[in-house]
Structures are given as structure tokens and as C-alpha cells.
Amino acid sequence: MDIVTWNVNSLRARMPRVLEFLEERRPDVVCLQETKVVDELFPAEPLEELGYQIVRHGQKTYNGVAILSRHGIEDAWCGFDGDGSDEEARVLGATVGDVMLLNLYVVNGKSVGDPKYDHKLRWMERVAALVQERYPMTEKVVVTGDFNVTFDDRDVYDPDGWRDKILCSAPEREALAAIMAPGLVDALRHFNQDEGVYTWWDFRTRGFQRKQGLRIDHFLVSPPALEAATGVEVDLVRRDGEKPSDHAPVILTLA
DNA sequence: ATGGTCGCGGAGCGA
Numbered sequence: 001m002d003i004v005t006w007n008v009n010s011l012r013a014r015m016p017r018v019l020e021f022l023e024e025r026r027p028d029v030v031c032l033q034e035t036k037v038v039d040e041l042f043p044a045e046p047l048e049e050l051g052y053q054i055v056r057h058g059q060k061t062y063n064g065v066a067i068l069s070r071h072g073i074e075d076a077w078c079g080f081d082g083d084g085s086d087e088e089a090r091v092l093g094a095t096v097g098d099v100m101l102l103n104l105y106v107v108n109g110k111s112v113g114d115p116k117y118d119h120k121l122r123w124m125e126r127v128a129a130l131v132q133e134r135y136p137m138t139e140k141v142v143v144t145g146d147f148n149v150t151f152d153d154r155d156v157y158d159p160d161g162w163r164d165k166i167l168c169s170a171p172e173r174e175a176l177a178a179i180m181a182p183g184l185v186d187a188l189r190h191f192n193q194d195e196g197v198y199t200w201w202d203f204r205t206r207g208f209q210r211k212q213g214l215r216i217d218h219f220l221v222s223p224p225a226l227e228a229a230t231g232v233e234v235d236l237v238r239r240d241g242e243k244p245s246d247h248a249p250v251i252l253t254l255a
Numbered sequence: 256a257t258g259g260t261c262g263c264g265g266a267g268c269g270a
Binding site: 012034060116148179205 | 257258259260261262266268269270
């Protein structure tokens, strides 16, 4: 089973690239972030025609998460309270087969010290509590999405330039570790110790062309899910070409 | 330190 995480930076703007990706790779499950579309305007039909069931949790202009699946989606819920009552649409949970999914679009935080940064740290604390309460590590758990946090220098093209900056600060990394504390593992690092594996490149600096990126999109998996995992791959083809997102899709394969 | 480019929505904000 292939599970994808992809921050598409507007689903409607990205539809040609998303459809091309789905047709070529036929992934089983796709967790999308930054759909930037209210549920009533979600472009479901072309995705359903490719065989995908859809659960979505969107809002106007900003944020928005969705899960596409070629297999039955069960027990879907959204927002910290499970009812979509959050101000920001960033949390979507569901079960597909024996895999418990949590799809997250973590707060960006703007810059260290900004009020949005404090909001990010508090928001991540709520995620940690949610994982602890609702995701037993004895199950196949996959917590994925755009975390807007790097793990270490290997995830950063210019570690000294980014030292203690947003996406790289110690408090953010500690908040990420707290989410993983019950027993989640960074699946990509289990398979690949190389530096320079990135998932996001800034539009403004033409980061992709300059090979200047960060790894901020992750798969955090429980021991049973790690046992089933056979690899994690970043699909760089999707970051190149016509009207790409600023993120590449990341693909986790489970046996 | 700032700006650079996208997307949304139709100016300025968020990333």
C-alpha cells in the first residue's frame, strides 16, 4: 500500500499536476494539505473518476486538508474535537484498512518570536496530546503531513544560515519530538541517512533550481507500521515542470 | 535585514 503526503498549495490550482500524479503512480492513499478550498467547491469528480474516495476538511483561502483513498475510508473525523469546529482546517483523521491515519498541516509560525510562532508551539502540543489519546502504538499508525519543522542539519540546505530560524529552531524540534514520544519513528530516516533529502523549496529564491530545500513533510509511524514499511521516496518530478507546488509529494510504501 | 514568487481575490496576507 502506497501512502502519499503532499502539500499542494491550492488543490484547484494544482489539479493538472495532481491528476497526472494519480494516473501515473496510482497511490492507494493520498493525504493533501493546503487545499485552500471550502468543501462545497472541492473538485471531487475528476478524483472520484480515478477511483478515489474522498474525505475533506476545508476553509476559504487558507489551510485545508483532505484524504483520497482507493480503499474504504472509515471513521473519518476532523479538527481537534473531531467535529471540524477549529478556526483553522489543519487536522483530519481516518482509518483505511488496518492503518490509522492522521493528516496534519502544522502551523508555519512565520518567524521565531512572532505571535504565530507561539501559536505553532501551542498547536503542536495539542497534536501531541491528540496522538497520545487517540493513536495506540500497538496499531499501524501513520501520522503524516506538512510539519513545517526539520529534524536536524541533514534536512537543511544551509544549516548555519538556518540555525535557530523558523522551521529549524530547537523548540519546534522539541515539539515534534513530543508528538513522537509515544513511539513514532521518522520513516524516511529509517531507510535513508543521507543529507540533502528535501520536500520543500522556496518559490521566492527559486530554491528548487538551486537545490536549496528543506525536509519538512514527514511520515511518523508506529512500530507495527514501521515493520510493514519497505521504503520512503520523494517524487521530485512533481516539483519540476509546469505550475508545481512548492512541496514535492512523499510516498511511504507498506507491504 | 530585505526581497525574491506563488495563490487567493481582487488589496494585502500567508507561505
